[in-house]
Amino acid sequence: MPSAKLGLVRAGRNSAIDRSFTLQTFIAHPIPWPDNAAALRAKVRELIAGHPAPADPAYRANSWCVPDPTFSRKLGAAGLIGMIWPKAYGGHERSSLERYVVLEELLAAGAPVGAHWMADRQHGGMLLRYGTEEERQRWIPGMARGEIYSCIGLSEPNAGSDLASVRTTARRRGDRWVIDGQKVWTTGAHFAHVMIALVRSEEGSERGVGLSQFVIPMDAPGVTIKPIIDLTGGHDFNEVFFDSVELPETALVGEEGQGWRQATAELSLERSGPERYLSSTSLLLELIRHVGPNASAEVCSLIGRLTADLWTLRMMSASVAARLAAGQDPALEATIVKDLGNSFEQAMPTLVQAAIDLDMADPAPIARILNHLLQVSPSFSLRGGTSEILKGIIARGLGLR
Amino acid sequence: MSEQQKMLSDMVDSLFAELGSSAAVIDAWDRIEELGLPSLLVAEVQGGFGGSWDDARVVFRLAGYHALSLPVVEAVIANLIASPHGAEGRGTIASASEGRFADGHFTGVVKGAVASEGASFIVAPSLDGGALVLRTADGLRQARETLSGEARDVWMFDGAPAKHSKVDLFRLGAFARVAQISGALDGALSLSVDYVNERKQFGRPLAKFQAVQQNLATFAGEAAAANCAAVGAAQGLGRGAGGFEVASAKLRANRAAGTGAAIAHQVHGAIGFTNEYCLHRLTRKLWTWRSEFGGDSFWSAYLGKQVLERGADLFWADLTARTD
16 A cells, blocks of 8 residues: 555655545536436427528527527427526526537527527526526526527626626616616627626726626616627627616525625536537538548548547537536536537538638538637637636636646 | 545545555555455446446545555556456556557557556557557567657567457547546646745745746646536447547546646746756656647547538537537
8 A cells, every 4th residue: 555645745656646546637427317308409499490490500500509489499499498497487497418419409409599699608606596586586587488588797898808807887876776888799699688787886896796696687778879880791790788776685696705706607507518619510511411421531531530539529518517517516527528518619611621621612511510610719719708818717716727 | 526536535645655656566566456446347147346437537536646656547447448358467558659450460560558468468559540559578678868868669569469459549548648648637736825925035935926826826726627628528438439528528528637837836946947846757757647648739630520521500509518
């Protein structure tokens, strides 16, 4: 037996590693895939097949950023939104892994799920956990039906990666809260009904102290939305301005002053899903279709490598989902999956472009999808936490910070 | 991890940590036999441990983690294949064979036999995708070593009696290397983290430099990917043939091995390049394992061909059907 059972004592040079416990970076959780997974997949696939696809195949490479309220309502009617929420609020009380199966099916097919994505992913659950009864009743049933959409109120002009620098304020005025300030890079603010915003509720507070979260109806007087057009000409982002926006006391989400803790937990959910590695799946599928069974050895090999990466990331992502489902907080693992997933989906367009000859103006799906991904993929390692921030979190997990 | 697996893991962890990267077969093999480790995968009715593929992954991973010099991994696989054929004594595996097998006899060459000096039998991949079990007493050994000093012998057989097994040794060998890579990466990461916390330059530990932090975060991601790939490959073998899963896992682990070893050396600076310091015991194994039982070109062609034959419309359905 090693002499030192505790601590990091090096016993000698025989073993390469004489640390007396073995380090393991990622505990792969056995994934208890639901028994009804195949049936759930069949249901989702049928729904997608029956929904008319937009003319431009590029939309498939943008799945969770494409709002399609008609499709969201269909999913809601089929019980596929708010799957894990209580029935009392219009949810379906299914397991998290059943929900995971539905999500990966939707994303792999490139279905247009952008309208309800944030509500289903984080805001419905947040309101259930922290929201007042009034706000829950007001928003959650509509979210579950695929009719009410939400947006994320985190980033500000001077609070991007440095989120603790938020300056939008909430001040009490009688029995009301008054919001002033600005959010930016707000995806879907132009079609969302509600925002959950992180704001500074304690005057003079700094960093993570004195922050609170509020539910802000997007049609409240004093809310102004301005589009930000991205480099493809697309409109996902917005600036959102708050000019003396009055909210009732019930709009406070959770405890006053606990916003930072709540928002970081929210980020954990935001970062852990399968959308962090599946964004470029449609390109892999189109590549397989485009080159056919007699592809060159080079392309065949590329497809093999991409398949191996995708398979591994699916294992990792589902493993995180299984740990979340078991009530654990695999924040570090989720961060690793997002970072690796983003690298994978971001690298794929360049690899595919190098492997095949393409007319970039060809209207064929492979060219349209590749073009689209080449342009939007820089955002993959920015949205939801930059790769630098993620690596900083991982480094902290390793004990380097 | 089940209680039983936890006990196995703790026991093996202690033993491998003690034996480390320099124990010799002649001195220490008894310790391995005492625990019954070589029959880890042999069925209980045959007197084995009756371990699962995931039990094997755990043991192989720890062998990688401690850069174990003893051919335990190879013995476990050799016994799984050869024990139904009544083989006894220490067995090992090889990575290739060339020649002719007919009427229970083999004439030809076996290559890449791991630590085969003193072994009783060798299991080698056969050309039909199965395996051949050969007695070392019937062959001639030509000693060969990798550049990193790992014994990978060549054996010549002329009409030697051989048993044939349908078990795909090449696939199992790849699985073993994936699990070892996953462990060796965690081992090298552990060394790297300790080193950058201790070593100071410019008045502060290397760990406090953001460039170093970001490199090690990348390393941790690669180690995590290799570990998950190993778990997935074990599950794949448990559910069926596991060809797709092992291929995917070996490809992914190979890449992780390259990135991880490079960063481990980068953050160690010159000390990591010395014979005295232990890092090379891990990294040189990583570089060797990357080629063994199928390198990138082999498995990417295998996987790519399989995917292209099935076509785009079945890609996702096939992938999910493997776990549902």
